[in-house]
Amino acid sequence: MLGEKWLILAHLKMLRESTPTRRWSLSGLALISAAGMATAIAVVPGGSEPNVKTETIVQPLTPPTIQIEQTDPRPFIREDRIRAGESLAGALRRLGVTSAGLSAQINALAAGRQLKGITAPGTLITVATSAEGNMHSASLHRPGSDIIHTLDSSDGKLRITPQAARLEVRTHMQGGVVQSSLFAAMDNAGLPDSIAEELSRIFGDDIDFHTDVHRGDRFNVIYEVLYHQGRAVKTGRILAAEFINQGRRHAAFLFTHPNGDTDYYNADGRSHKAGFLRSPLEFSRVSSGFSMRLHPILGTWREHKGVDYAAPHGTAVKATSDGTIEFIGRRNGYGNFVVLRHGDRYTTAYGHLSSFASGLRQGSRVSQGQTIGRVGSTGWATGPHLHYELRINDVHQDPLTARLPDAQPLSGSALARFRGQMEPLAANLARIQTTQAAQID
Numbered sequence: 001m002l003g004e005k006w007l008i009l010a011h012l013k014m015l016r017e018s019t020p021t022r023r024w025s026l027s028g029l030a031l032i033s034a035a036g037m038a039t040a041i042a043v044v045p046g047g048s049e050p051n052v053k054t055e056t057i058v059q060p061l062t063p064p065t066i067q068i069e070q071t072d073p074r075p076f077i078r079e080d081r082i083r084a085g086e087s088l089a090g091a092l093r094r095l096g097v098t099s100a101g102l103s104a105q106i107n108a109l110a111a112g113r114q115l116k117g118i119t120a121p122g123t124l125i126t127v128a129t130s131a132e133g134n135m136h137s138a139s140l141h142r143p144g145s146d147i148i149h150t151l152d153s154s155d156g157k158l159r160i161t162p163q164a165a166r167l168e169v170r171t172h173m174q175g176g177v178v179q180s181s182l183f184a185a186m187d188n189a190g191l192p193d194s195i196a197e198e199l200s201r202i203f204g205d206d207i208d209f210h211t212d213v214h215r216g217d218r219f220n221v222i223y224e225v226l227y228h229q230g231r232a233v234k235t236g237r238i239l240a241a242e243f244i245n246q247g248r249r250h251a252a253f254l255f256t257h258p259n260g261d262t263d264y265y266n267a268d269g270r271s272h273k274a275g276f277l278r279s280p281l282e283f284s285r286v287s288s289g290f291s292m293r294l295h296p297i298l299g300t301w302r303e304h305k306g307v308d309y310a311a312p313h314g315t316a317v318k319a320t321s322d323g324t325i326e327f328i329g330r331r332n333g334y335g336n337f338v339v340l341r342h343g344d345r346y347t348t349a350y351g352h353l354s355s356f357a358s359g360l361r362q363g364s365r366v367s368q369g370q371t372i373g374r375v376g377s378t379g380w381a382t383g384p385h386l387h388y389e390l391r392i393n394d395v396h397q398d399p400l401t402a403r404l405p406d407a408q409p410l411s412g413s414a415l416a417r418f419r420g421q422m423e424p425l426a427a428n429l430a431r432i433q434t435t436q437a438a439q440i441d
């Protein structure tokens with residue numbers, strides 16, 4: 001009995017996570033007769049509508065009499081997730097597969113390492129059998145993966161084939177009000193953590209999400225969710241978002257440039273991206289600033305034309321702005337060295353790297369935040385650190401204090417194109433806002 005209860009709970013959880021499909025009703029039927037319970041499920045269609053409530057009610061019913069016609073050619077479909085410590089053969093048995101010799105064939109696949117990484121706990125397994133439990137086929141889908149593996153034994157020999165999952169992109173809209181923290185509010189609104197993280201990244205230039213978020217702040221977000229056969233498998237991009245922080249409205253809209261690059265802009269076409277990151281390392285401390293100093297190796301007073309950041313060997317070094325590689329290679333005291341050009345006036349340089357990111361060469365385009373290499377101590381360095389320089393019109397400047405330009409705002413045909421993409425999103429944001437307000441009143 002415990003086993004059946006568990007199954008029902010597992011299926012209820014799956015149902016809550018997905019739109020019920022026709023196939024579910026088949027496996028559901030088997031459960032009703034087994035456990036003497038039925039589930040009455042109220043699902044409001046249209047998962048993309050904001051604030052849709054899904055309610056699940058469980059009530060006992062007299063088990064209906066079910067007769068299975070042995071000649072019925074339609075397959076029985078069952079679906080569940082692979083449990084911790086469970087083998088593929090074990091999961092198939094649990095789902096009612098009784099095919100003779102299947103375990104041996106699965107073991108052969110496993111021995112050939114063909115099952116490596118695709119039968120992890122949590123993997124969704126869907127199996128089609130005959131009424132007697134002979135397996136027609138099975139599919140394995142790991143949450144968040146773009147690949148589905150199909151097991152097929154139609155000609156008596158078990159084969160496994162990977163296939164690209166056909167993912168359908170749906171747009172979700174959601175809004176919320178901050179009561180305690182942003183993450184709690186997003187959780188209440190049913191938004192995944194990845195959306196909260198992405199929002200704090202997008203609005204990072206305007207709002208400090210650690211200190212500036214207050215009770216009563218509101219957010220609305222339009223984002224993509226990728227579905228496979230009616231089931232949400234992963235979160236896609238944020239298409240538009242607004243955050244009302246202490247009465248001030250900040251908005252961001254995703255814009256796809258003609259070359260395919262994407263960035264977030266506010267409604268006027270100004271970029272949310274700073275022109276330059278203040279630091280090329282995420283976590284670090286300045287160990288030597290921009291000034292005269294006694295050179296640690298040469299032992300003489302010299303001008304230090306950059307900033308040194310102490311960081312462990314191997315820390316990712318990021319391009320501080322979009323640009324192209326002007327130099328990549330070894331240069332005496334700098335060791336492994338990268339120089340990036342950002343438009344006509346600006347260059348940045350990165351020294352003492354232990355390695356370069358693969359695929360980069362002179363002339364390569366890099367985008368802001370892209371890893372270009374790793375911290376090391378090549379060249380004249382006493383220990384692992386990054387030497388970082390900023391030059392404006394070929395004159396070295398202190399990167400910690402220099403006035404740096406904003407990213408280019410959109411203009412001309414790009415601005416017109418942006419407006420075309422932005423306006424329908426803005427209308428939808430306003431719609432979420434209205435629904436929210438109606439609920440609060």
Ligand SMILES: [Zn+2]
Nearest residue numbers: 306307308387
């Ligand atoms: Zn230095």
